[in-house]
Amino acid sequence: MDRSEMKRRVCDAIDSHRDVIIALGRTIRDNPELGFKEHKTAATVAKIFAAHGIPCQEKLAITGVKGILMGGAAGPTVGILGELDSLLCADSPFGDKTTGAAHTCGHNAQIATCVGAGMGLKSSGVMEQLAGRVACFAVPAEEFVEIEYRLDLKRQGKIEFLGGKAELVRLGHMDDIQMAMLVHAAAVSPGPKLLHGSTSNGFVAKMIRFKGKASHAGVAPEQGINALNIMALAIMNINAQRETFRDEDTIRVHQIVTRGGDLVNIVPDDVRMEMFVRGKTVEAIQDANRKINRALEAAAMALDGEVEIQTLPGYLPRINETAVTGLLAGNFAALIGQDRLEIEGHITGSSDTGDLSHLMPMVEVKSGGFHGGLHTAAYGVADEEQAYIVPAKAMAMTVVDLLADHATVANRILADFKPKMSKPEYLACLREIK
Ligand SMILES: [Zn+2]
Ligand SMILES: [Zn+2]
Structure with a gap:
């Protein structure tokens, strides 16, 4: 046949x-x-x-x-x-x-x-x-x-x-x-x-945990460390990196907030994000990922908080x-x-x-x-x-x-x-x- x-x-x-x-x-x-x-x-x-x-x-x-x-x-x-x-x-x-x-x-x-x-x-x-x-x-x-x-x-x-x-x-x-x-x-x-x-594009996935210090949000915010503000700074830092990405690397960085605080009258001390860092090559992804890590760490440093960064293999x-x-x-x-x-x-x-x-x-x-x-x-x-x-x-x-x-x-x-x-x-x- x-x-x-x-x-x-x-x-x-x-x-x-x-x-x-x-x-x-x-x-x-x-x-x-x-x-x-x-x-x-x-x-x-x-x-x-x-x-x-x-x-x-x-x-x-x-x-x-x-x-x-x-x-x-x-x-x-x-x-x-x-x-x-x-x-x-x-x-x-x-x-x-x-x-x-x-x-x-x-x-x-x-x-x-x-x-x-x-x-x-x-x-x-x-x-x-x-x-x-x-x-x-x-x-x-x-x-x-x-x-x-x-x-x-x-x-x-x-x-x-x-x-x-x-x-x-x-x-x-x-x-x-x-x-x-x-x-x-x-x-x-x-x-x-x-x-x-x-x-x-390939990507790596990132689980981010911003750690601050809880305090009464109305009475004593100065005694807390606001993890939500650390996250806000981190997103600004990430956005400031975007002009450094080369067009040919087709970098995409995007995140969602999965935890933004528990009660509105407590300074948030545990805020979490999920992110993808995507790019056309493994090298481009690694380069962008280093920049993102710096952006996250700098935000925590600015407010004297901490950040835990877990990077997971995504796809090639x-x-x-x-x-x-x-x-x-x-x-x-x-x-x-x-x-x-x-x-x-x-x-x-x-x-x-x-x-x-x-x-x-x-x-x-x-x-x-x-x-x-x-x-x-x-x-x-x-x-x-x-x-x-x-x-x-x-x-x-x-x-x-x-x-x-x-x-x-x-x-x-x-x-x-x-x-x-x-x-x-x-x-x-x-x-x-x-
Ligand atoms: Zn599909
Ligand atoms: Zn799909």
Whole structure:
């Protein structure tokens, strides 16, 4: 069977599962869960794998679900990833009214496309024609949020790293995958579109605790040390650093206050912030991080208070992979037209696909079919065909390109690929960040 016939069969099989795939995307949307808490979502994925004869492993890095499709002959394993987690957005019409969780980053579509691609490859019988395996991998905790909660998980020994893919790497669940792809939702692109060829910022996360001295805020403020004022100075100091950041380093520094004092009539003595320091390269992130540490320490010094700074490994910048991207983009072009493809360039957000891109050919592209801005209440699926079905087809077609004819193409890509880090080097790099 030639490649075009295999692709036709896979796409027909995905079309015949169209209702199931779209229903899955909606079900996940309507049951959003934050990272490392995606228990219902994971159970839904495991159930649908079982219903379609795809054996899977569960509870990988707490909630990951890995479905395996075996080819007719031995060869490399291609990962098709889908992220399980949501964000918090109480105003989203599809938010969980109890927890405030909502899929405002479109990860529900990733799960539908990851599982949908697997269903198409399996039920079409095309896997028997291919050399290698496919891992349809629903992965936990891409959004690096709820840091206090995750540090608690760390203290309990349930995780070491706060992001899902780093945990999967650490635990060996990525060891059998040689290359991977993921289709993320694009912002404000209601119609057919593919954004590809991007790099992204990496970041470190920081937990800051400003320590002052409590006192009666009305009677004796002069006897206190106001930790909220230290924080205010720290933010001014950080803002004063911004003109020193080079445009080409695409630095982003942003923070939230997670504790601002307890009672208004007591001088605040314990004020806390979470921050990200993002940049285009590890060196640029380290340089900006040193400046931020100085800004924080200077603020504490000015008011004779103290500051505790905890810097945590976030994500590495994403390297632009070209070979698998080219195949995936070509398959999108066949489905939606070449004129719907755009090169994305560098984005100043971050993803832990950046970490994987240091270890293996890792492709992340963005599909249209969504309205509203990412991480806002307005975000949602505008076009179910484009959001759920087209990416499933394009990824399944790319598996055909990679693993047909004794996996010639996949093997050539792997022979040419020079990983930026080995797994031990990667883990050491994360563990060095303090
Ligand atoms: Zn996302
Ligand atoms: Zn996001």
